[in-house]
Amino acid sequence: MTCHIHNLKEVSNHYGEDGKPDIAVPERCFLCGKKDCRFELANLDQKYSEIVFDWGYMCSVCYKRYDSEKYHWNGKDWDKRCTKCGEMKNMSLFYQRKSTQTIGGKTYPRNDPTSWCIDCTKEWGNSLSLAKKALNNKNI
Numbered sequence: 001m002t003c004h005i006h007n008l009k010e011v012s013n014h015y016g017e018d019g020k021p022d023i024a025v026p027e028r029c030f031l032c033g034k035k036d037c038r039f040e041l042a043n044l045d046q047k048y049s050e051i052v053f054d055w056g057y058m059c060s061v062c063y064k065r066y067d068s069e070k071y072h073w074n075g076k077d078w079d080k081r082c083t084k085c086g087e088m089k090n091m092s093l094f095y096q097r098k099s100t101q102t103i104g105g106k107t108y109p110r111n112d113p114t115s116w117c118i119d120c121t122k123e124w125g126n127s128l129s130l131a132k133k134a135l136n137n138k139n140i
């Protein structure tokens with residue numbers, strides 16, 4: 001098996017006595033490529049067939065998503081399940097809310113996708129303005 005983090009060495013060479021691999025913390029999240037963030041070592045457990053190694057350092061965002069039913073790593077990018085229409089859609093089809101997260105006194109910027117996809121949010125906005133219009137018409 002090939003380790004992408006350690007340049008084509010056997011993954012099994014990296015396991016320490018505690019059963020965890022002895023992998024240096026990378027500069028970038030191996031999934032999304034983000035730099036300058038907090039990293040978590042994840043046991044990938046070959047959950048997704050396109051990932052051929054067992055352990056990897058992910059940024060805290062990817063780490064949380066990796067274990068979530070709502071997210072799916074498509075090999076390039078995250079997909080997310082919209083809680084309104086229930087469809088798995090690419091992250092670019094969701095609005096992003098900018099926020100920050102403070103861990104251990106350090107503040108990290110993060111983007112949180114909204115729980116509804118853009119289509120559903122727009123649809124909801126339209127129905128809301130229609131309802132408002134209807135209400136205004138009643139008041140006249």
Ligand SMILES: [Zn+2]
Binds near residue numbers: 029033060063
């Ligand atoms: Zn990441």
Ligand SMILES: [Zn+2]
Binds near residue numbers: 082083085086119120
């Ligand atoms: Zn939706």
